[in-house]
Amino acid sequence: MGKNRYVFWGLVVTTLISALDTNIMQTASPTIVKQLGGRELFAWIFVVYMLASTVTVPLYGKLSDMYGRKKLLMISVALFTVGSILCGLANSMVSLIIYRGIQGLGAGGMVPLSMIIVGDLFTIEKRGKIQAVFSSIWAISSIVGPIMGSFFVETLTWRWIFFINIPIGLLTILCLIPYKEQIEFKKTHIDYKGFFLFGASITLLLLATNVSEPLWYAVVGVIGLVLFVFVERKEAQPFLPVTLFKNKGILMTNLFMLIYCLSFFGTSNYIPLFLQEGAHMNTYKSGLILLSIALGWMFGSTPAGKWIIRFGYKKLFIIGSVITAISGLALYIFIKAITYTNLFMILTVQGFSFGLLFALGTIASQEFAEPNIKGLSTSLQMFLRNIGTSIGVMIMGIIINHTASIVIGMQNVFLYCFILSIITVILSFFIPVKTPTSSQNEDLVSTKNKIEVGV
Known part of the structure; x- marks a missing residue:
């Protein structure tokens, strides 16, 4: 990694604070509501953050x-x-919600821009390994975050779940200062009118998943997108x-990732909720099951770059989607009587x-795109992933809430996911191969070697 190590660790820390914030808040929020009041506004602590961090992703990519x-x-x-500092100083639920919005505006750029910089700095072969590191951070944070949240609430005060971001944020900026970009960036006109229409429409559609009467939000949101x-x-x-969507590689990859995130x-x-309520496991053991996904994720993403060079995108997308569908079918069939060990293995x-x-999705969004829109292409896919995951989680919640027990609810969820996974298998056959030639690989290595981090 050489001269790029400071930048790399800056990107790691950036991903870390973004991942920890989400998981710590889930643990500390009940205490915050108890002290600040405004229980009726509880959901907005999360909703406003999600809206701000999701809608701004494409804008960060464009800029x-x-x-x-x-x-x-x-x-x-x-x-x-800054948003974290303000959240830590909040003295009412309304002010906390406003400050969480500011936090979300910053969070919208942190992970996408980190991935874009990885695409600028490293070759295809290296990117899989680096993304494995970032993915592991998210998985580990899902277990460490709640523990840290409990520690701050019980030992110090809930305000420290926000104040802890101050030294981490400063460390990130210090790591990024030596980074000198060697890519030429072209300043163009920013279509703020288009961004406003797009942002407002997506906001309304996301709100439709979090309000009691979603119809009007959804209708106005769809009209806004048409406009x-x-x-x-x-x-x-x-x-x-429009050229972004005329590119078959970008179009099919984005459509695939959107449906994929809607499913499993x-x-x-x-x-973890299923294990706690359905199998009566404690919080620690039910949370530990998520390490299975992190473990598998590392083995899948680490060699992805080398596999792309050897096999191309299409075959790998087909293999990955088929594995998801088969494992999903197994979960649907066996979930009622599955043991912890077998669940761990399937996950x-x-x-x-x-x-x-x-x-594959991240690398494809960068490699299929022209250099002048690589940032927008990468951030657009991450935006679609967020949208797909948000809507998917909402649908799963509705399925579970409308069943007699959590066990039957999870079985129905896996059936829903399996049906969508069949669609992703079909879509995978339409993704271009576009394996870089050896000469292109040499160009990639050459480009990487030209990028230096000044001290």
């Missing part, structure tokens, strides 16, 4: 293609840190270029397919 990744990442980390398409067709420099990826949110296999396909 990074114009002004550089480093500046935008440092701004997003700074914004997240967005008409406006963008007349725009000389649109917020989302959100099940990890409910498996490890499924984690392998998660790791492989997410690494």
Whole structure:
């Protein structure tokens, strides 16, 4: 990794604080509500953060293609840190919700921009290994986060779940300062009108998943998206270029990842709940099951870059989606009487397919795109993943809530996921192979060697 090690660790820390924030909040939020009051606003602590961090993802990608990744990442980390300070000082539920929105505005750029910088700095072969590290951080944070949340609440105060982000945010910025980008960025017109229409429409559609009467939010959101398409067709420099969707590789990869995240990826949110309520396991043991996904993810994503060079995208997408479908079918059939060990093994296999396909998706979004829209292409896929996961988790919650028991509910969830996984298997056959030639690989290595981190 050489001169890029400081940048790499900066990106790791960036991913760490983003992952920990989500998991710590789940543990500490009941205590926060008890002290600040406003229980009726409880859900908005999470909703406003999700909205702000999701809607801004494509904008960060667009701006990074114009002004550089480093500046935008440092701004997003700074914004997240300022939001954390304000959250720690909040004295009412309303003020906390506003400050969580500011935090979310920063969080929207942290992980996508980190992935874009990885795409700029490292060859295809290295990216799989690096994404395995980042994925492991998310998995480990899902277990460590709740423990840290409990520690801060019981030993110090809930305010420290936000104040802890201050030194971590400063460390991230210090690690990024030596990074000197060697890529030329072209400043162009920003279609703020298109971004506003797009952002407002997506916000309304996401709100439809979190309100008691979602119909009007959904209808207005869809109308807004239709209007967005008409406006963008007349725009000389649109917020989302039409060329992005004319590219078969980008179009099919994004469609695949959207449906994939609608299916099995959100099940990890409910498996610990299933073990606690259905099998009467303690919190620790039920949470530990998620290590199976992390373990499989590492084995799937680490060699992904080398496999792309050897086999191409299409075969790997087919293999990954078929593995997901088979493991999902096994979960549907055996979930009622499954042992902890067997569940761990099946989830490890499924984690392998998660790791492989997410690494493939990220690398494909970068390699299929022209250099001047690589940032937008990468962030667009991450945006679609977030949308797919959010809607998928909401659908799973509805399925579980409308069944007699958590066991039957999870079986129905796996049936829903299996049906969607069949669609991803079909879509995988339409993804281009586009294996880089040896000469292209040499160009990639050459490009990587030219990028230096100044001290």
